[in-house]
Amino acid sequence: MTSLPEDPSSPISENVRDTALRRLQEAYADGHISHEEMDEGLGRALGARTRGELVSILGLLPAKDEGTTSTIAAAGGRIRRRGTWRVPRKLTVTSAFGHVHLDLSRAVFEHSEVDIELQLGSGKARITVPRDAIVDVEELHTGWKDWRYRARRRSRGSGPRIRISGTMGFGRLKIRHARR
Template sequence: MTSLPQDPPSAISEDDRETAVQRLQGAYTEGHISHEEMVERLHQALTAKTHSELATALASLPEQNAGTTSTIAAVSGRIQRRGAWRVPRILRVESALGRVHLDLSRAVIEHPVVDIELRLGTGRASITVPRDAIVDVEGLRTGWKDPLYKTRRRSRPRGPRIRISGTMGLGRLKIRHARLSRADIAIATREP
């Protein structure tokens, strides 16, 4: 009898590794694991090559905090977030008829990766991301027009990764990077 070839184990991404490190650090901070156990598990997570090896490092940890996922929903009207608001790890935005505006330029982003899941019917949507953010729109399906987004040219990506996924019906998504404020320009142009 011939055995079927098995799929090779899938390699983990840097995002997966960063999320695992954050979970381990959080578990230590909350007192779920000792310092020695955290150090050992961090080593496992940082040297893991496959998802099963990474899962071993995370075994027996408490489930992720439910506060890391949030949903904003409206049937019609405007959904808007701006200023210094705390961005959850996963943000679901659902709107049948209204406009959506998310401004993350001054938001508190505590996660290296933020997933924004859009479920939009009609209406426009705009998302302003931090200047140094990395944006991924590969998981977004649009029914009418492609998103308007111009990738920034930069030498070193240092900001959070913003992954935008979901579906949009008849609206259009516009994504832009935040501009420098006057204070930032003044600091950047000062001579040493």
């Protein structure tokens, strides 16, 4: 869960409450708690006003699974992932000279947040994200070329949060939202 204020009597923000609600729903979906326990937890979390109240609700849940880390690497040539494939929580893509194409438009997201780390020497890279995805490229560092990304104007932002980070040398990265 996102960090809560240290003082148990501190008020909580709506973002922290939303994260707690999501944790309860994920625990139910994973079979860790019963339907009744989820209903009770959701009711208590919605009424919670302080850190202490949320900690007592979430204290019985199993530790949050941070997911898997996968690496796709190639010295040269193409790296391509498309169609229906499972996106790990953390994905590292390393390519010295090739082209990279990650199509996430039909991919299966098991985590609401995904980190993609790019380590690209030269060549082009293209990432297609779902229509409703939220994309963060703040931690991406480029050398000679740049990256292009234009956020959707009418996005509801209900999809996965995709953080793209890493280093690019001489290539260009293009990120776009799927059309359908």
